[in-house]
Amino acid sequence: MANPADSGDDLFESLRKQDPKAEEKAKLVAEREAAQNAKAQQRLMELIGSNSSLPVTVSSIRVIGVNHTRRAFLDRIFDPLLSANRDAPYTLGEALQEVGSAADKLRRFEIFHPSLHTFVDRPSPTDPSSTPTDIDIYLKAEERSRISLKTGTDLGNVEGSAYGNLTWRNIFGGAESLNLNASAGTRTRSAYQATFETPVLSDPEKRITVDALQSSTSKPWCSHDEALKGMGLKYSWATESGTRHQVGYTGVWRQVTGLAANASPTVRHDAGDSVKSSISHTWLSDQRNHPFLPNKGYLLKTVSEIAGWGPLQGDVAFWKSEFETSGAIAVPVPGIQGDSGVSLTGGFRTGMLYPLPVGFSSTSQPSRINDRFQLGGPTDVRGFKISGLGPRDGPDAVGGDIYAAGSANLLVPFPRVGKDSPLRMQFFANAGRLLALRDLGEQGSKSTQKSVYSTVAQLADGAPSLAAGVGVVYAHPVARFEMNFSLPLILRRGEEGRKGLQFGVGINFL
C-alpha cells in the first residue's frame, strides 16, 4: 500500500498534469465543429446559389429585439421590401440582397449592436394567408444601451485635450441622439457642446443636426483669447458616389479678449464683441485608399460661407470660400516588383475672403481678425511656426484674406522595416502665401472688387514663402504623427520660419 502522504502528492501532481489525451479530444471536437460550420456555410451558399432565381414573395418581415424603436421608423425601411408593395416579382437572390442592404441601413444608425442576424423561413402551409412562394424574413437585432458616458483624451491638429462625453441614443425611437461634450485642452481652454442629431425619413445618410457651443480658445500667435457662444442648424447628406454635402446656418457671438501685454495695435483695434450669422456649405469627396498614408486616389473639398448679407444681419459680412485638393500616386521602383511602397503625394489649398455690406447697407466693411485665414504650422505649411506666414504687426500674426499653399511629399518606406509598417520616411517641399486685401483708399463696391483682383495678382509677386526638409511619418489609426527637420528657404520679413526639428500631430495634413 502506498504512503498516504505520497498518494496525496501524487493526486496533486496528477491533477496538475494536463492530460494529453483530454487535450487531443478537445482539439478533435473543435476541429469537427469548425468543419461542420464550414460545411453548413458551404451548403447554404450552394443552396442559395442554386435557388437564386427561384421566384419568391416576401410575405412578412419581423424585426426582433427592437423595443425602443418606433414602428413608423422601421416601416419606412422595410415596407418597400414586402412583395405587397412591389410591382415586379422577386427572385431569392434579389430578396436576400434587399434584406442585406436594409440590415446595413439599420447598422448605420448606430443604435444597434453591429451583429445583426437574418433568418429566412417558409410560413406553415396550413396558414391560409400564405402562398406557395412565400418566405418570411426574421431580423434579430440587439439595441445598444440608451445612455453611455465616455471620458478620454483627444488628438486634433496640433492640440491635445481631455473630454467627457454623454450620449443619449434613440431618444424618441427614431435613432435620434443627443450628445453632450465638455473638454479642456492645451489650446481650447474650455469647450462645452450639445448636439442633437436625427436622421431624416429613416435614411442614415440624411441627417439634421442642431448644436449649441460655448468655448474659450487661446491664440498665442495673436496675443488674445477668443470666447465663442453660438448655435447652429445643419443638414447633411451623402450621394451614391460617396460625396458628402453639408448645408447649415450658424449664429455665433465672438469676443476677442484677454489681450497679452504686448499685443499689437491691430489686435487692440479688433478687441471686443462681434456677431456672425452665416450660411455655409461643405462638399467633400474622399477617394483615397488610406486617410493618412494614401498611395492612390484623390481628395476634393470645398467650404463656402456667406455671412451677414441681406436678411442674415450680424456685425460682419463676407463671402468666404476655401478649396482643398490632394492626390497620391504610387511610384514604381525599377528593381522591385509590385507595390514598392514609395508614394508621391501632393496637396493644394486656397481660400478667399470677400467683404460684403452688412444687411442691406451699401458699403462693405473690412475683415476682422476673427474671420481672416491663418497659414503655417506643422500640419499646414511645414517649416514655419504656427501662423508663421502672412501679415504681421509686431509679434502678432494678424491673418490674411487670400491664401494659396501647396506641397509635394515623397514617402519612402524604411529599408529594414518594409512597406507594411505604418512608418515612412518623408521628403517634402511646401510653399504658401497669405495676403491681406490691399487698401486702395477708395470707397464703394467697385473698390472691393479692384482690391481683390489686385491682391490675387500680388499672390504671384515674387516666389512664395518656401520650406523644404526631411522627416519621419507614423500613421497611427488615431492620427498621423510627423517629426520633420525643415529649413525655411524663402520668407517675407516678419514671417517666422522654423529651422530644425518640428513635431506635428493631426488628421488633415497639407
Place this chain on the structure above:
Amino acid sequence: MPPKQTTEKGHSDEKVPSDGTQTSFARQKGKVREIFSIPAPIKKLFDLVPVVVYPANPLPQRAPKSARIPSLYVFSKGQDAAAGRPSVNPSCLKWQTFLNIAGIDHRLVSSNNHASPTGALPFLLPAIHNSDSLQETLPVPSNKFVKYATEHGGIVEESASMRYSAYQSLLDHRIRNAWLFTLYLEPLNFSAVAYPLYVASTSSNPIVRASISHQLRNAAEAQLLKHTPVIDTDDLYSEADKAFEALSILLGEDSWFFGNGKPALFDASVFAYTQLLLDDDLGWKEKKLCRALRVRDNLVQHRERLLVRYYGGS
C-alpha cells in the same frame, strides 16, 4: 573629463572662485548647455537659410495707421474721438483732462474694455519711433499716467496733502457710488444714457445687447453691495449731496482747487463727474443727482472753466 582649469589650479579650493575663473558648478552648467546647443555644422547650415528674404507683407485694412503722437484709448460716442471732444466715461475723462492739463499731445481712439491690458479703459499706446526698445512701446495703464507725463515733458504739479487724499476719497466713494446707481440702476437713465453709450456700440444683435446690459447692471450692483449690505437710494443721494457740498466749500471763491494758480489732477477728477452730470446732451431722465450738483454754482462754473480751457467751450 576634468576641465583644464582644475589641473592648472592644482590643490586650490574649487569652491572659491579666483579672479577670472568660474566655479565648478558654473562650468558644469555651461557643459550641459553645450549638449543642448546646436552643433557647429548644423549651425552653419542654419546661418545660410533663409536664402531670400522679401519685404514684409502689408497689413490688413482694419489695422490702425501708426501715429506719431501717443494714442489714448477711451470710451467715446460717434465722431467725438476724432474731434477731441470729452469722453463719456468718468475714468477716461479724468485722464483725458489730465493729459490736456499736463500738455501731452495725444489723439483719441474709441475703444472698449477688452482692448485694455488691465481690463479697464483708459490706456495709452505710446507713439512708435524706430529707436524705441520693446519696453517703451508697451501700453501705459491709467495708474502710470502721472509717471508717463513727468517722463515725457509734461507739466505736473501735484500737492500731496492729507486733505487731498480725504477729498479724493469723497470722489472715489460717495460720488462714484451715486454715479453708478444713477447711471446703471435707475431704469430710465440706463436706457437713455448707458445703453446707447456702452451697449449699443458692442454689437447689433439684440440677444448680445441684452446679455451685456444684464452683465453691466449686475456688475454695478455688485460694486455697490461691496460697501453696504443693502442699496438705500435715499442714503446714496444724500451722501453724494453732502460730498458736493464739501467740494463746493473747498473750492470757495477760487478758480482751481486747493488755491492753485493752474488746474491739477484733482480738478480733472472733479471735472470728470461734473461734466457728465451737467451735460444735457447725454439725455439724463432721472435728474436727481444732476440737480444736486447744479445747486452748487461754483462747481458749475469750475466745469465751464475747464470746458472752455481745454475743449473749446460747450
